[in-house]
Amino acid sequence: MNAIEGSCWPLDRMSAQRRDAAFLGALREAASTRFLLLVGDRFAIVSNEARDFARLRLLSRAQLRGFALDARDALFLGCNPQSGTGLFALALKEHEVDEPLAGLLQPLVDLRSIAARGAMPADEVAAASTAKSLAAWHQTVRCCGRCGAATRSEEGGWKRTCRACGQPAFPRLDPVAIMLVHDGERCVLAREPRFPERMYSTIAGFIEPGEDLEQAVRRETREEIGLDVARVTYLATQPWPFPHSFMIGCLAEAVAAPLALDPLEIDDARWFARSEVALMLRGDHPEGLWLPGRHAIAHTLVRHWAESRD
Amino acid sequence: MNAIEGSCWPLDRMSAQRRDAAFLGALREAASTRFLLLVGDRFAIVSNEARDFARLRLLSRAQLRGFALDARDALFLGCNPQSGTGLFALALKEHEVDEPLAGLLQPLVDLRSIAARGAMPADEVAAASTAKSLAAWHQTVRCCGRCGAATRSEEGGWKRTCRACGQPAFPRLDPVAIMLVHDGERCVLAREPRFPERMYSTIAGFIEPGEDLEQAVRRETREEIGLDVARVTYLATQPWPFPHSFMIGCLAEAVAAPLALDPLEIDDARWFARSEVALMLRGDHPEGLWLPGRHAIAHTLVRHWAESRD
Numbered sequence: 001m002n003a004i005e006g007s008c009w010p011l012d013r014m015s016a017q018r019r020d021a022a023f024l025g026a027l028r029e030a031a032s033t034r035f036l037l038l039v040g041d042r043f044a045i046v047s048n049e050a051r052d053f054a055r056l057r058l059l060s061r062a063q064l065r066g067f068a069l070d071a072r073d074a075l076f077l078g079c080n081p082q083s084g085t086g087l088f089a090l091a092l093k094e095h096e097v098d099e100p101l102a103g104l105l106q107p108l109v110d111l112r113s114i115a116a117r118g119a120m121p122a123d124e125v126a127a128a129s130t131a132k133s134l135a136a137w138h139q140t141v142r143c144c145g146r147c148g149a150a151t152r153s154e155e156g157g158w159k160r161t162c163r164a165c166g167q168p169a170f171p172r173l174d175p176v177a178i179m180l181v182h183d184g185e186r187c188v189l190a191r192e193p194r195f196p197e198r199m200y201s202t203i204a205g206f207i208e209p210g211e212d213l214e215q216a217v218r219r220e221t222r223e224e225i226g227l228d229v230a231r232v233t234y235l236a237t238q239p240w241p242f243p244h245s246f247m248i249g250c251l252a253e254a255v256a257a258p259l260a261l262d263p264l265e266i267d268d269a270r271w272f273a274r275s276e277v278a279l280m281l282r283g284d285h286p287e288g289l290w291l292p293g294r295h296a297i298a299h300t301l302v303r304h305w306a307e308s309r310d
Numbered sequence: 311m312n313a314i315e316g317s318c319w320p321l322d323r324m325s326a327q328r329r330d331a332a333f334l335g336a337l338r339e340a341a342s343t344r345f346l347l348l349v350g351d352r353f354a355i356v357s358n359e360a361r362d363f364a365r366l367r368l369l370s371r372a373q374l375r376g377f378a379l380d381a382r383d384a385l386f387l388g389c390n391p392q393s394g395t396g397l398f399a400l401a402l403k404e405h406e407v408d409e410p411l412a413g414l415l416q417p418l419v420d421l422r423s424i425a426a427r428g429a430m431p432a433d434e435v436a437a438a439s440t441a442k443s444l445a446a447w448h449q450t451v452r453c454c455g456r457c458g459a460a461t462r463s464e465e466g467g468w469k470r471t472c473r474a475c476g477q478p479a480f481p482r483l484d485p486v487a488i489m490l491v492h493d494g495e496r497c498v499l500a501r502e503p504r505f506p507e508r509m510y511s512t513i514a515g516f517i518e519p520g521e522d523l524e525q526a527v528r529r530e531t532r533e534e535i536g537l538d539v540a541r542v543t544y545l546a547t548q549p550w551p552f553p554h555s556f557m558i559g560c561l562a563e564a565v566a567a568p569l570a571l572d573p574l575e576i577d578d579a580r581w582f583a584r585s586e587v588a589l590m591l592r593g594d595h596p597e598g599l600w601l602p603g604r605h606a607i608a609h610t611l612v613r614h615w616a617e618s619r620d
Contacts, residue, residue: 209440
């Protein structure tokens with residue numbers, strides 16, 4: 001690989017420059033510009049054997065040309081304000097990666113694993129998250145929702161416009177309420193059907209048109225586990241690019257009562273004492289029950305509650 | 311109008327029943343079921359002369375039939391859990407409303423005016439907000455974004471599915487960061503080009519893929535008014551169906567500095583002392599400057615700050 005002339009980290013999104021086609025065109029061809037590669041839903045990374053070090057694998061325009069890769073639809077992620085080095089993401093399908101390129105792009109790792117391992121700098125995880133969200137959205141707006149004609153990517157991938165009727169479309173983010181339901185002394189953790197064995201987590205659901213965060217938390221908690229929520233306290237947010245969610249994390253204080261589970265959404269849910277949650281956080285639970293890792297806002301919510309007195 | 315047998319307020323969204331086509335079909339035909347009407351982007355309401363009383367105008371299935379209105383694509387808003395009375399929204403285009411129907415549907419009022427006047431019960435404003443958000447979304451997904459074929463409405467309007475490839479689409483909500491930028495003693499209020507004369511408000515912007523709330527607040531504040539934000543404090547959320555935004559309201563503490571305005575987004579922005587903001591809230595500003603009304607989260611943010619000491 002070529003030496004990297006200037007680092008693109010930290011990255012400024014430079015959203016005002018997205019509409020400047022001449023700027024973006026020149027930046028895309030610049031020798032210092034770098035491209036991260038998303039193949040299907042996995043990223044090309046550089047990692048050591050112990051896997052306690054991971055960086056995004058960044059390619060130059062010359063390298064892309066060597067593999068006859070078309071960078072015109074690369075997604076503009078931003079520039080480093082000091083060095084001016086630009087960063088784009090190139091999203092490829094598995095079948096577009098031939099043998100020699102596949103060799104260069106080893107290993108390919110999915111973002112959930114990258115985030116769970118915690119070995120990649122936060123700036124790079126955020127850039128990968130942006131790229132994954134944007135790339136997933138592009139797949140769902142190849143045609144115009146109004147007239148059905150083909151759309152084209154514009155503004156470095158931050159807009160698509162219908163070639164026939166001109167209707168614009170912008171990247172989608174789905175707000176989700178995610179809440180740790182508790183009664184002060186105990187909290188409710190649940191298993192969705194798709195979870196790995198013995199993992200429990202907080203409940204969550206998409207916020208709907210016409211409701212605010214508190215109303216969504218109350219509705220979802222009643223629907224999924226049958227409890228009425230008294231007080232809702234906001235804690236934090238997190239982008240979650242699976243495929244393009246925006247998680248809004250809360251504590252939801254409920255009146256203790258038997259749980260009534262929605263069988264479609266919830267496999268199992270239980271009240272857990274604070275001491276039992278502490279064992280899960282330490283990985284010492286006697287039944288081997290465990291929680292999502294530090295990369296997930298569910299972990300932040302559970303840890304915040306477990307380490308506080310209400 | 312027919313007498314209303316049972317009120318639909320308060321409304322339970324009954325989201326688990328949306329997939330039950332037999333339930334929805336029977337409810338749609340029930341004599342007690344009511345329909346609110348959205349014509350273009352205005353709602354049929356009942357109001358008194360003083361306009362300090364406003365309710366949604368609700369029609370029965372029999373009334374719809376009398377005007378040969380097709381209720382198959384009516385949007386399911388929920389039921390009252392006690393009476394079982396169902397509520398749907400019917401979205402019509404202006405040209406679909408003939409003379410006799412237009413007479414019945416007087417007055418037609420846009421939701422911004424309804425909300426600003428503050429004369430309609432909160433339950434009904436929320437139902438109208440849900441209907442407006444959903445109806446706007448349906449207009450943008452008439453065709454499949456993946457293959458371009460026609461889609462059909464399902465689950466009472468909470469899903470659309472491609473008739474050709476089966477790709478599903480779900481209602482869209484765009485998370486927006488809206489922030490009162492302040493330095494403790496003064497706050498920044500701004501005018502966007504589309505604002506009514508002499509109105510100032512907080513700044514706001516769409517949250518982007520890959521960033522959390524704090525990052526979005528910092529980026530938008532830097533882009534729109536050129537200030538760096540230190541501390542971000544969450545305050546409240548609000549659905550805002552113009553067309554389908556989800557506002558997340560914050561206080562953003564910035565270091566006082568000259569403002570650098572984005573000329574595309576901001577017409578004017580100024581630092582305002584707390585005492586001057588108090589005059590604006592009372593409607594007594596010497597230059598006639600004013601703020602959005604109590605229905606808007608911008609008002610909540612400004613009032614919260616103006617009435618607190620930091």
